[in-house]
Amino acid sequence: MASFENKSIVSIRDMTRAALEKVVSTTAMVKKDGPKGFMEGKTVAVLFFEPSTRTRLSFESAVLKSGGTVFGIADPAASSQSKGESFADSIRTIAGYCDVIVIRHPVEGAARMASELCDIPVINAGDGPNQHPTQTLLDLFTIEEQIGKLEGIKVGMVGDLKYGRTVHSLTHALAMFGNELSFISPPSLKMPRHILEELEKLKIPYHEFVSLEETADLDLDVLYVTRIQKERFGDPQEYEKVAGTYRITLDTIEMLGGEVKIMHPLPRVDEIDVEVDDTPNAVYFLQAHNGIPTRQALLGLVTGGLK
Numbered sequence: 001m002a003s004f005e006n007k008s009i010v011s012i013r014d015m016t017r018a019a020l021e022k023v024v025s026t027t028a029m030v031k032k033d034g035p036k037g038f039m040e041g042k043t044v045a046v047l048f049f050e051p052s053t054r055t056r057l058s059f060e061s062a063v064l065k066s067g068g069t070v071f072g073i074a075d076p077a078a079s080s081q082s083k084g085e086s087f088a089d090s091i092r093t094i095a096g097y098c099d100v101i102v103i104r105h106p107v108e109g110a111a112r113m114a115s116e117l118c119d120i121p122v123i124n125a126g127d128g129p130n131q132h133p134t135q136t137l138l139d140l141f142t143i144e145e146q147i148g149k150l151e152g153i154k155v156g157m158v159g160d161l162k163y164g165r166t167v168h169s170l171t172h173a174l175a176m177f178g179n180e181l182s183f184i185s186p187p188s189l190k191m192p193r194h195i196l197e198e199l200e201k202l203k204i205p206y207h208e209f210v211s212l213e214e215t216a217d218l219d220l221d222v223l224y225v226t227r228i229q230k231e232r233f234g235d236p237q238e239y240e241k242v243a244g245t246y247r248i249t250l251d252t253i254e255m256l257g258g259e260v261k262i263m264h265p266l267p268r269v270d271e272i273d274v275e276v277d278d279t280p281n282a283v284y285f286l287q288a289h290n291g292i293p294t295r296q297a298l299l300g301l302v303t304g305g306l307k
Helices: 017-031 054-065 087-097 110-117 133-147 165-176 193-201 236-242 250-255 274-278 284-289 291-303
Strands: 043-048 069-073 100-105 122-127 154-158 180-184 206-209 222-225 261-263
Touching (some): 017 133, 017 165, 043 054, 043 087, 054 122, 087 100, 100 110, 100 291, 122 133, 122 291, 133 261, 133 291, 154 165, 165 180, 165 222, 250 274, 284 291
Parallel strands (some): 100 122, 154 180, 154 222, 180 206
């Protein structure tokens, strides 16, 4: 991506390392009381066909803070698709009402399809278990903000690595910076084989573990925790087998050396003890708040308001 203007943000795989660095640096500029009003005169449609709190609200806040206007769908039952209108017809129609479409959809590939149906930028806010690029971009910004760099770090990812779209996108991004990755999950929720094969081709060092205790001597800089997602399981009994497998406590932080930064895309259920919230290791709420300047930066770049 030589330029972001009028480009869709569908997958981290579409982006180069330089593009990721550009978003991170632009986010830093925006967060540091950067330019105002760069979305003035622009309208953004925020279309969520799947439940969300942080992503939807932070996109809406990002538009408003940048001087734009926003409308959208927060409940699929309130859209014409409940009357039988096709997804394609909905997208083609709505594209005529706005300058950017932000979309979350339970079906993998929906955001890509939307980007091919219209000639305005489409930003993927999560498509099924596939990709969540804007989450990854705010994660990268948070890591650089907390660790001071994006290269030469050790990152552990724990929980649902099979269905977790956040860790799929983040793995690809961190690989561009040559980082060492550790994957901790139940055998049934391992990182998909095709992602591991990509790491092998790139000669990125990675490890697979079943327990957190196995990572005690790795000196992790970041532990990225994910919720085991009940909604991704077709069989409730299969979910019950793995629910509550991992729980991050004060003892976990001590075991990992005491300095590790704990990240989580939220929402959490019971995978991080609330006692961790008051430690300097816990950065997940800051991470969530970083969604606003990151999405401001992206919106400004794709509309040409920021260069």
